Amino acid sequence: MTDGHFERIALIGIGLIGSSIARDVKQLGLAKHVVVSTRSEETLKRAEELELGTEYTASAADAVKDADLVIVSVPVGASEAVAKQIAGSLKPGAIVTDVGSTKASVIAQMAPHMPDNVHFIPGHPLAGTEKSGPDAGFAGLFRDRWCIFTPLPDTDPVALDRLKTFWMALGSRVDDMDPQHHDKVLAIVSHLPHIIAYNIVGTADDLETVTDAEVIKYSASGFRDFTRLAASDPTMWRDICLHNKDAILEMLARFSEDLAYLQRAIRWGEGDKLFELFTRTRTIRRSIVEAGQDVDAPDFGRHSLDAKK
Numbered sequence: 581m582t583d584g585h586f587e588r589i590a591l592i593g594i595g596l597i598g599s600s601i602a603r604d605v606k607q608l609g610l611a612k613h614v615v616v617s618t619r620s621e622e623t624l625k626r627a628e629e630l631e632l633g634t635e636y637t638a639s640a641a642d643a644v645k646d647a648d649l650v651i652v653s654v655p656v657g658a659s660e661a662v663a664k665q666i667a668g669s670l671k672p673g674a675i676v677t678d679v680g681s682t683k684a685s686v687i688a689q690m691a692p693h694m695p696d697n698v699h700f701i702p703g704h705p706l707a708g709t710e711k712s713g714p715d716a717g718f719a720g721l722f723r724d725r726w727c728i729f730t731p732l733p734d735t736d737p738v739a740l741d742r743l744k745t746f747w748m749a750l751g752s753r754v755d756d757m758d759p760q761h762h763d764k765v766l767a768i769v770s771h772l773p774h775i776i777a778y779n780i781v782g783t784a785d786d787l788e789t790v791t792d793a794e795v796i797k798y799s800a801s802g803f804r805d806f807t808r809l810a811a812s813d814p815t816m817w818r819d820i821c822l823h824n825k826d827a828i829l830e831m832l833a834r835f836s837e838d839l840a841y842l843q844r845a846i847r848w849g850e851g852d853k854l855f856e857l858f859t860r861t862r863t864i865r866r867s868i869v870e871a872g873q874d875v876d877a878p879d880f881g882r883h884s885l886d887a888k889k
């Protein structure tokens with residue numbers, strides 16, 4: 581079948597991403613059986629309460645038995661442990677994929693454990709929020725968002741097509757990339773912004789001359805936007821930093837250099853340099869809106885706080 585349907589899907593990890601996939605699969609009727617597995621008994625129980633699957637088990641090995649599609653949605657640092665757990669129970673011909681935010685490390689952790697008779701195809705949906713856990717997921721998360729695949733040199737094109745069709749059924753646009761290139765692109769568009777956010781919120785929290793109460797009370801939209809990113813899951817982001825180390829350090833070095841240029845321009849009152857940069861960056865925002873990756877409404881289209889009262 582090439583319509584995005586699978587007889588049996590196993591979801592290993594049922595947090596924001598796994599549970600969003602589960603909700604879409606259920607809503608769109610993309611699988612007859614959906615087996616949910618996760619490490620913590622509490623999360624598994626919650627997944628069952630939310631009716632995210634048709635079967636539930638704490639054993640990843642049991643979950644993947646007879647599954648035609650296995651989707652691993654755990655923090656990237658747990659990839660090898662999961663690969664080892666499922667390797668001996670995979671159905672011949674099954675597609676095994678993941679959703680991890682880094683790709684070279686996930687491939688290094690998982691590929692050596694994958695049997696020759698399964699299709700291991702790493703993937704990464706570029707969609708998410710700062711929330712985590714099974715309650716945070718929602719149907720439609722992946723609609724109009726990109727899902728990048730980093731196939732291995734020997735990946736079967738038919739299996740890759742089948743997996744892409746599945747993600748397209750969830751509303752995603754699909755693309756292929758080399759894993760190292762993926763990690764560089766994501767280092768600048770996703771990992772660095774989160775690190776900068778964690779840093780600025782940490783700096784504000786550490787200030788001696790401005791109190792935490794003032795930071796919160798007077799937080800203008802700029803700081804407030806950083807706090808959303810800095811509220812992201814600590815385990816997930818620790819793992820991303822540790823597993824995309826080289827690309828992140830490379831981008832951080834460039835970032836620090838450019839920041840020093842800005843610092844110098846401010847110190848020496850070089851308004852033309854500041855104006856030139858601030859004009860150039862505005863066009864990037866316009867291009868993102870034109871590409872349909874954000875809305876043009878002020879404040880990212882959020883409802884005003886007043887409207888919520």
Ligand SMILES: NC(=O)C1=CN([C@@H]2O[C@H](COP(=O)(O)OP(=O)(O)OC[C@H]3O[C@@H](n4cnc5c(N)ncnc54)[C@H](O)[C@@H]3O)[C@@H](O)[C@H]2O)C=CC1
Nearest residue numbers: 593594595596597619654655656658680681708709712713
């Ligand atoms: N949160 C986001 O916005 C996005 C996250 N990702 C990636 O998706 C993956 C999952 O992220 P989220 O769903 O946001 O995380 P989450 O924290 O909401 O869920 C993680 C799930 O993995 C389970 N888990 C953790 N260690 C495990 C192990 N050793 N064995 C089995 N299950 C285990 C947890 O119990 C939980 O069910 C991560 O690799 C992340 O980098 C990708 C795109 C967006």
Ligand SMILES: O=C(O)C(=O)Cc1ccc(O)cc1
Nearest residue numbers: 681705706707708709710770
């Ligand atoms: O919440 C946000 O703004 C995000 O950027 C979500 C996100 C986090 C990690 C990814 O690998 C992809 C998307």
